Amino acid sequence: MDQSTKIISRPAICCSCSQQCGVLVHLNGKVVTRITGDKKHPSSGGFICPKGAHAHELHYATDRVHVPLKRIGHRGSGDWQEISWEQALDEIADKLKRLLESDGAETVAHSIGTLHGADWGIGERFMNLFGSPNMVGQDKICYGPGAIGETLTYGFGPTAFTYPIPGKTRCIVIWGMRPSASSPLLWRQMLRARAAGAKLVVIDPEFTKEARKADHWLQLKVGTDVALGLGFLHTIINQNLHDTAIARDSLGFDALVERIQDYPLKKVSEICALPSSSIAEVARLVASNGPTIFSAGNGLCQSGNMAVQNGRTVACLVALTGNLNREGGHTIAGPPRDVINNGVAMAVDKLTPKQRAKRLGADDYPFIGAGYDAVDAAMSRRWYEQKHLLSWIATAHEPALWRAIESGEPYSVKALILQYHNPVGGSANANRVARALANKRLELLVAHDLFINASSRLADYVLPASHWLERPFFSYGYGYMAFVGDYLETQHEPLVPEFEHRSDYDLWRDLGRRLGQAEHWPDTATDFWQSLITPAGLDFSEIASRNGPVFGAEVQNPERELYDAPVDYGTPSGKIELSSSLLEQWGLDPLPYFDKPGIFDQEADFPLVLTTGGRVLDGFHQNSQQMPWFRRKRPDPEVRLHPETAKVYGIEDGAWIQIETPVGSVYQRARLTTVLAPGTVHADRWWYPEKGDDPEDPYWVSATNINCCTTDLPEDCDPVIGAWLLRGVPCRVTPSVWKHVDGGSRPEI
Numbered sequence: 001m002d003q004s005t006k007i008i009s010r011p012a013i014c015c016s017c018s019q020q021c022g023v024l025v026h027l028n029g030k031v032v033t034r035i036t037g038d039k040k041h042p043s044s045g046g047f048i049c050p051k052g053a054h055a056h057e058l059h060y061a062t063d064r065v066h067v068p069l070k071r072i073g074h075r076g077s078g079d080w081q082e083i084s085w086e087q088a089l090d091e092i093a094d095k096l097k098r099l100l101e102s103d104g105a106e107t108v109a110h111s112i113g114t115l116h117g118a119d120w121g122i123g124e125r126f127m128n129l130f131g132s133p134n135m136v137g138q139d140k141i142c143y144g145p146g147a148i149g150e151t152l153t154y155g156f157g158p159t160a161f162t163y164p165i166p167g168k169t170r171c172i173v174i175w176g177m178r179p180s181a182s183s184p185l186l187w188r189q190m191l192r193a194r195a196a197g198a199k200l201v202v203i204d205p206e207f208t209k210e211a212r213k214a215d216h217w218l219q220l221k222v223g224t225d226v227a228l229g230l231g232f233l234h235t236i237i238n239q240n241l242h243d244t245a246i247a248r249d250s251l252g253f254d255a256l257v258e259r260i261q262d263y264p265l266k267k268v269s270e271i272c273a274l275p276s277s278s279i280a281e282v283a284r285l286v287a288s289n290g291p292t293i294f295s296a297g298n299g300l301c302q303s304g305n306m307a308v309q310n311g312r313t314v315a316c317l318v319a320l321t322g323n324l325n326r327e328g329g330h331t332i333a334g335p336p337r338d339v340i341n342n343g344v345a346m347a348v349d350k351l352t353p354k355q356r357a358k359r360l361g362a363d364d365y366p367f368i369g370a371g372y373d374a375v376d377a378a379m380s381r382r383w384y385e386q387k388h389l390l391s392w393i394a395t396a397h398e399p400a401l402w403r404a405i406e407s408g409e410p411y412s413v414k415a416l417i418l419q420y421h422n423p424v425g426g427s428a429n430a431n432r433v434a435r436a437l438a439n440k441r442l443e444l445l446v447a448h449d450l451f452i453n454a455s456s457r458l459a460d461y462v463l464p465a466s467h468w469l470e471r472p473f474f475s476y477g478y479g480y481m482a483f484v485g486d487y488l489e490t491q492h493e494p495l496v497p498e499f500e501h502r503s504d505y506d507l508w509r510d511l512g513r514r515l516g517q518a519e520h521w522p523d524t525a526t527d528f529w530q531s532l533i534t535p536a537g538l539d540f541s542e543i544a545s546r547n548g549p550v551f552g553a554e555v556q557n558p559e560r561e562l563y564d565a566p567v568d569y570g571t572p573s574g575k576i577e578l579s580s581s582l583l584e585q586w587g588l589d590p591l592p593y594f595d596k597p598g599i600f601d602q603e604a605d606f607p608l609v610l611t612t613g614g615r616v617l618d619g620f621h622q623n624s625q626q627m628p629w630f631r632r633k634r635p636d637p638e639v640r641l642h643p644e645t646a647k648v649y650g651i652e653d654g655a656w657i658q659i660e661t662p663v664g665s666v667y668q669r670a671r672l673t674t675v676l677a678p679g680t681v682h683a684d685r686w687w688y689p690e691k692g693d694d695p696e697d698p699y700w701v702s703a704t705n706i707n708c709c710t711t712d713l714p715e716d717c718d719p720v721i722g723a724w725l726l727r728g729v730p731c732r733v734t735p736s737v738w739k740h741v742d743g744g745s746r747p748e749i
């Protein structure tokens with residue numbers, strides 16, 4: 001190295017997942033040489049995981065899109081012309097304007113993928129100002145069902161991220177979650193609490209890293225979580241282990257007592273494939289050894305028809321075991337009091353009721369449709385008259401979007417802007433998604449992304465996105481949703497955007513300014529965020545200089561102590577609602593119940609149970625697929641199954657096999673393991689980032705992506721918010737060779 005070269009280290013907040021670790025970005029001139037954990041950061045204290053440490057690999061990936069591209073061949077041909085941002089935005093804005101005038105704003109939709117920078121989600125502001133109700137995201141399968149389950153019960157959520165307090169928390173229940181992979185900072189805190197004496201219960205179909213540390217591991221059958229929760233409640237209530245004051249003051253305790261008599265332990269034991277004695281033992285532990293934290297993860301949210309029921313059942317357990325607003329248990333922090341919240345920031349009130357009523361999915365799912373207002377009113381009454389605290393879950397229904405594109409029902413969607421999202425890879429029923437994106441009814445498809453992928457390859461315009469290293473940071477909780485409440489953090493960008501890369505904010509600002517929204521778009525994302533915190537007397541740069549989050553009264557200005565029992569919960573009755581008045585109002589069962597998704601009608605032909613997409617530490621949804629380090633480590637998709645199951649079907653370790661469900665079939669490499677019970681099959685989420693030789697499916701999606709087998713059919717979706725089913729799909733497996741391996745045309749790593 002040139003001795004005169006000076007390496008400088010800039011503090012930043014890693015956005016390679018949602019943990020928000022403080023990192024140091026080491027720069028040689030303008031080039032990132034290393035990323036390391038920042039020991040001075042108060043939340044992460046020097047921790048960094050492989051995704052964060054390798055984040056600059058993604059930034060410098062050789063196949064990144066650096067300039068705007070316009071399609072010049074047929075859709076998917078891969079024939080592009082490089083154009084300027086000005087030309088791209090002028091042409092896109094012109095098309096949107098013409099569609100607005102001819103078909104109405106609702107004909108324009110926007111679909112967003114997972115967290116990729118602090119301005120993730122800002123497109124909702126554009127959509128509301130434009131007048132379209134059709135932004136879709138992954139909220140329906142990512143903490144949305146848990147949030148609505150808790151909110152229907154005690155008026156705010158999710159609280160599943162409440163950190164245990166070592167020495168105070170005495171029991172931790174990890175349920176459908178792998179924090180060692182998905183939330184390593186939370187996992188570290190759980191281990192500290194465990195070392196200080198907390199008991200650990202893990203509920204997971206797989207013998208995970210967490211299960212290895214557990215005092216009790218309940219290996220339930222995939223998709224039976226609600227039945228297990230009702231079994232817990234059966235034991236707790238019938239043995240008088242519940243909090244009697246909570247029971248007395250709640251709505252519907254007697255009705256719940258009656259309901260749980262339908263779930264005696266013998267029946268629950270059969271449904272969940274668990275011994276009755278284990279269910280009873282854990283129920284007694286969580287009720288009598290509190291404070292207890294129930295850390296419920298996305299395994300529960302991705303369970304289709306049972307998604308909100310899972311959230312409701314866990315919420316009833318939190319409340320009835322006396323663990324709400326309890327030090328060492330769950331806390332409802334509420335939103336920041338004086339900071340402008342996310343729903344208002346997203347201009348939700350600018351969308352007229354008439355346009356909102358057209359939201360795709362509004363007629364099918366009450367929380368997406370007319371039911372949202374009652375939830376919002378109750379929360380607003382409780383939380384300082386703030387509006388739209390849960391608007392982040394009330395977005396349009398993604399499966400309804402694909403149907404609208406294909407069928408023109410209930411109306412045509414003619415333009416779609418994808419942002420950092422590859423729905424052909426990540427959305428349920430992926431073959432149908434691919435058909436929708438290729439459909440001629442879709443007159444304009446724009447993708448704003450780092451790469452050309454299985455979805456953006458079909459676009460009319462591909463716009464080069466900036467990496468999080470090129471963006472400033474702002475968070476008032478988790479991402480932009482503000483459900484932690486008393487937390488705020490900012491940071492300046494470590495790198496000036498390179499080439500023609502632009503952030504989400506810059507894209508929507510420039511499109512908005514072309515479409516009459518100029519007054520709503522300050523010059524920079526930092527200016528915009530400053531406008532949200534000015535009412536609280538906070539300053540973006542000053543907070544950034546602290547290198548760490550601002551907690552507590554400074555952002556929240558609480559009207560009471562955190563652990564006081566609220567005099568008013570954010571429910572319509574103001575009470576904890578064990579029997580939900582809103583569910584009843586919506587014509588749904590107000591009490592928790594267990595049922596299988598409709599797809600199990602075909603169980604006889606598909607005798608195994610498929611679960612998909614368990615998290616790994618080195619990957620974050622689809623964001624890591626193009627990282628060379630990740631690809632070298634994970635060259636092919638793997639499907640895990642028990643050796644006994646493999647023997648029944650003549651499957652050998654390492655062989656390619658076919659996985660079939662009533663929805664579709666794909667190929668993955670078998671990995672035999674005893675971490676799963678016989679009869680359970682766990683497949684990787686997958687698509688190849690390298691291009692193969694099949695012009696119709698160059699990224700091998702239809703051959704290998706397990707989402708070709710998952711379901712978004714109405715009978716499998718949650719009746720409250722429409723969550724689709726990624727975990728617990730009936731399936732079968734057969735030894736089979738994927739032809740591309742045979743023919744040698746599979747891409748080389």
Ligand code: SF4
Binds near residue numbers: 016021050
């Ligand atoms: S856990 Fe890893 S990827 Fe997530 S924020 Fe921390 S360092 Fe980044």
